Amino acid sequence: MSPAGxxxxxxxTLIGVLSAAALLIWVERRGLALLQDRLGPNRVGPLxxxxxxxxxxxxxxxxxxxxxxxxxxxxxxxxMLVLGGTLATFAVVAAGPGLAIADLNVGLxxxxxxxxxxxxxxALAGWSSNNKYSLLGSLxxxxxxxxxEVFMGLALGGVVLMAGSFNLTxxxxxxxxxxxxVPQAAGLAIFLVAALAxxxxxxxxxxxxxxxxxxxxxxxxxxxxxxxxxVGEYVGITLIAALVTTFYLGGWLGPWLPPVAxxxxxxxxxxxxxxxxxxxxxxxxxxxxxxxxxxxCLPLAIVNLLVTGGVLLAxx
Amino acid sequence: MQGLFYVSAAVAVLATALVVTRRNAAHxxxxxxxxLAAVAGMFYALGAPLAAALEVIVYAGAIMVLFVFAVMxxxxxxxxxxxxxxxxxxxxxxxxxxxxxxxxxxxxxxxxSGAAAVAGGTPVVVGPQEVGAALFGPYALGAExxxxxxxxxxxxxxHLARRKQMDEKEGER
Numbered sequence: 001m002s003p004a005g006x007x008x009x010x011x012x013t014l015i016g017v018l019s020a021a022a023l024l025i026w027v028e029r030r031g032l033a034l035l036q037d038r039l040g041p042n043r044v045g046p047l048x049x050x051x052x053x054x055x056x057x058x059x060x061x062x063x064x065x066x067x068x069x070x071x072x073x074x075x076x077x078x079x080m081l082v083l084g085g086t087l088a089t090f091a092v093v094a095a096g097p098g099l100a101i102a103d104l105n106v107g108l109x110x111x112x113x114x115x116x117x118x119x120x121x122x123a124l125a126g127w128s129s130n131n132k133y134s135l136l137g138s139l140x141x142x143x144x145x146x147x148x149e150v151f152m153g154l155a156l157g158g159v160v161l162m163a164g165s166f167n168l169t170x171x172x173x174x175x176x177x178x179x180x181x182v183p184q185a186a187g188l189a190i191f192l193v194a195a196l197a198x199x200x201x202x203x204x205x206x207x208x209x210x211x212x213x214x215x216x217x218x219x220x221x222x223x224x225x226x227x228x229x230x231v232g233e234y235v236g237i238t239l240i241a242a243l244v245t246t247f248y249l250g251g252w253l254g255p256w257l258p259p260v261a262x263x264x265x266x267x268x269x270x271x272x273x274x275x276x277x278x279x280x281x282x283x284x285x286x287x288x289x290x291x292x293x294x295x296x297c298l299p300l301a302i303v304n305l306l307v308t309g310g311v312l313l314a315x316x
Numbered sequence: 317m318q319g320l321f322y323v324s325a326a327v328a329v330l331a332t333a334l335v336v337t338r339r340n341a342a343h344x345x346x347x348x349x350x351x352l353a354a355v356a357g358m359f360y361a362l363g364a365p366l367a368a369a370l371e372v373i374v375y376a377g378a379i380m381v382l383f384v385f386a387v388m389x390x391x392x393x394x395x396x397x398x399x400x401x402x403x404x405x406x407x408x409x410x411x412x413x414x415x416x417x418x419x420x421x422x423x424x425x426x427x428x429s430g431a432a433a434v435a436g437g438t439p440v441v442v443g444p445q446e447v448g449a450a451l452f453g454p455y456a457l458g459a460e461x462x463x464x465x466x467x468x469x470x471x472x473x474x475h476l477a478r479r480k481q482m483d484e485k486e487g488e489r
Binding site: 071166 | 443
């Protein structure tokens with residue numbers, strides 16, 4: 001691809017992802033309100049659609065305060081790591097044939113690498129705040145994200161075995177005959193659980209459990225720094241939904257419509273699924289989260305990997 | 317690609333130097349993570365994308381997180397910084413500096429004698445398939461031995477954690 005084309009693609013991806021995140025804030029607030037039998041924000045603009053814009057103006061005008069007991073450099077760095085790391089991962093995601101910014105032959109591993117670096121943003125945010133609630137929240141976040149990463153990788157092992165490649169474009173092309181959500185149904189289930197834990201959303205929002213830890217790791221954050229955590233969460237959901245689409249739902253493959261339209265539609269469906277889950281599920285205890293990870297998901301992921309490998313060998 | 321290599325190498329050297337000189341343990345760890353990421357960049361520039369990805373996943377993403385976790389739990393703060401500055405007296409640098417000087421001399425000798433140029437030439441990109449084929453082909457014995465080592469470590473960790481758990485149950489009674 002020409003350098004100019006790459007720059008256009010990078011800008012397009014950034015604008016697309018950030019506006020999707022802004023729209024998602026509205027979708028989630030109105031959607032949750034609908035599910036909980038209330039109205040939600042409906043005052044700013046038609047149906048309240050301009051609400052995220054109003055929120056943004058408000059949060060930009062807020063005082064940007066750093067608590068005196070905080071480790072200043074790390075305190076400023078942490079929210080940038082959360083948002084930057086998530087946005088960087090979009091470089092390997094292909095919304096259509098040839099539409100990946102970086103078509104790496106280790107694309108899937110690059111995603112795992114960047115998501116494993118995502119732990120630092122959250123862990124350091126809590127540590128540098130020098131506040132006991134923040135510290136507890138980030139300790140929970142670090143242990144939860146590190147454990148769920150393990151079988152996120154193992155679940156994706158099945159996809160890699162079936163596609164025979166780490167390249168995201170080749171993984172999508174390998175799903176021409178059947179989407180991987182059929183033969184890899186168990187892998188998809190494990191990946192979805194791990195993905196929820198990675199994005200730290202309900203039912204896995206223990207790092208910020210507001211009724212025990214104030215606001216967890218971002219208790220001390222305000223203004224634009226808080227906004228970066230907030231937007232980072234929605235960018236994270238978009239990313240995970242795009243990856244579920246790529247790995248299990250056939251990516252941009254589909255009849256009639258152009259490839260990008262299929263990709264966006266599938267991603268939107270997965271995102272709506274996440275929002276409904278948030279309304280439907282309660283938050284478990286911390287030991288239950290750890291037990292689910294190591295006692296259920298890990299053995300299941302290993303069995304899934306073994307069976308996939310065995311079946312593929314037998315078919316060869 | 318050569319430019320990428322030298323930039324990554326410079327970042328790695330600088331970050332590692334900062335790791336050694338920082339008084340605050342958490343800051344030192346952050347520089348170490350940066351140094352590991354820079355090493356991954358070097359691997360990528362040399363044509364080993366798989367090694368680069370694994371460097372970030374295993375070292376920067378998993379092992380270093382455990383170190384950060386430990387530093388967070390210990391909550392060293394100002395007290396730790398004071399202790400560290402007591403330890404980092406100029407005399408402490410003598411031993412490591414002498415040993416590092418020997419290594420530096422060796423490096424200069426190798427570069428000067430041109431022994432490194434033999435392996436030079438245009439780097440070939442080694443994809444994941446090639447690494448897998450090599451690992452379970454000519455190097456199968458090494459892969460098996462390291463898997464046995466990992467298994468032993470896992471069983472030992474399980475045993476230690478289990479004994480702790482049983483002690484706690486005894487205490488409850």
